[in-house]
Amino acid sequence: xxxxxxxxxxxxGSTLTLIFGLVVLxxxxxxxxxxxxxxxxxxxxxxxxxxxxxxxxxxxxxVAAVFWALKVMIIPRYLNRLxxxxxxxxEDTPYVNTATSLVVGGLLVVMAYAMxxxxxxxxxxxxxxxIPLAMGLILVGLFVLITRKKALTQIVGFLVxxxxxxxxxxxxxxxxxxxxxxxxxxxxxxxxxxxxVFVYHIHxxxxxxxxxxxxxxxx
Numbered sequence: 001x002x003x004x005x006x007x008x009x010x011x012x013g014s015t016l017t018l019i020f021g022l023v024v025l026x027x028x029x030x031x032x033x034x035x036x037x038x039x040x041x042x043x044x045x046x047x048x049x050x051x052x053x054x055x056x057x058x059x060x061x062x063v064a065a066v067f068w069a070l071k072v073m074i075i076p077r078y079l080n081r082l083x084x085x086x087x088x089x090x091e092d093t094p095y096v097n098t099a100t101s102l103v104v105g106g107l108l109v110v111m112a113y114a115m116x117x118x119x120x121x122x123x124x125x126x127x128x129x130x131i132p133l134a135m136g137l138i139l140v141g142l143f144v145l146i147t148r149k150k151a152l153t154q155i156v157g158f159l160v161x162x163x164x165x166x167x168x169x170x171x172x173x174x175x176x177x178x179x180x181x182x183x184x185x186x187x188x189x190x191x192x193x194x195x196x197v198f199v200y201h202i203h204x205x206x207x208x209x210x211x212x213x214x215x216x217x218x219x
Contacts, residue, residue, distance in 0.1 A: 006054045007126040010171065013047045014130030016040075017167055018109070021140045021160050025101040033156040034079045037163075041071035044163055051127065051170055060170075063181045067166070070185055075159065075192055082152060082196060086203050095147045105140050112136035119172070127171040134171055137164035151199050155192070162188055 020040035024033055045068040052060025096104065112135035120128045141161030148154050166184070 001054055003126045006050070007129055009050055010047070010127045011129045011133070013043055013050065014133035014167060014171065016043045017047075017163065018133045018137045018140070021137045021144075021164070022102070022105050024144050024156065024160060025105050025140070026098050028098075030079070030083050030150075030152050030156070033153055034076050034083075037079075037156055037159055038072055038076045040160065040163055041067065044167055045072065047167065047170055051174065054126075055174055066182065066185055070189060071159070071163070074189075078192070078196060079152070079156070082199060086152070086199070094149060101143070101147065104143060108139040108143060109133075109136035112139055123172075125171070125174055127174065130171045131168065134164055134168035137167060140164070151195075151202060155195050155199070158195075159188075159192070 017040050020036045020043070023036040027033060027036065045064045048060045048064035048067060052058060052064065094101070109132075113132040116132045116135050120131055123131070138161055141157055141159075141164050144157030144160060145154055146157075148157060
């Protein structure tokens with residue numbers, strides 16, 4: 001595989017992960033959120049394989065396998081089970097409406113290009129073209145996290161944000177050590193399990209997972 005082909009495939013994979021992140025901004029059901037996250041994680045696992053193949057780093061194959069098992073299989077299954085146990089988690093009225101969210105999402109991507117321009121110009125890595133897209137995905141994930149009212153959809157926002165960080169890590173460092181990646185994955189899994197327990201307790205106590213309604217309890 002030539003460097004040009006590899007660069008184009010890395011940019012294509014980064015673009016797809018960002019598109020799946022933007023899909024979250026215009027869909028409302030948790031099922032759609034989980035589907036977009038699942039496809040995004042699948043593409044990202046492929047990115048680890050691609051970088052591992054071109055860079056001659058077999059450890060990234062292990063990272064891709066763990067990433068696939070955790071974010072394509074395990075976490076989406078638990079999210080769907082939460083959805084079944086708690087009921088409909090429809091984001092009918094997020095803090096920012098769909099049209100405005102998409103406009104803000106586009107502006108965040110433009111901002112990401114401006115923020116990472118010095119890094120891209122200084123880098124000689126063939127993956128540098130995807131770095132602004134990875135930063136854009138981080139900003140979009142953060143935006144989803146702070147503009148959704150349901151605790152479950154906020155969890156998906158956090159996971160999209162973490163996917164953006166993973167994408168930036170693999171593009172910007174050309175593959176970080178396996179032990180660090182596994183440690184990050186373990187932290188993500190533990191964080192997700194803790195958030196799942198909190199969601200069950202919140203729903204069991206207040207019969208809602210709408211953060212906006214929970215904020216009114218302190219008044």
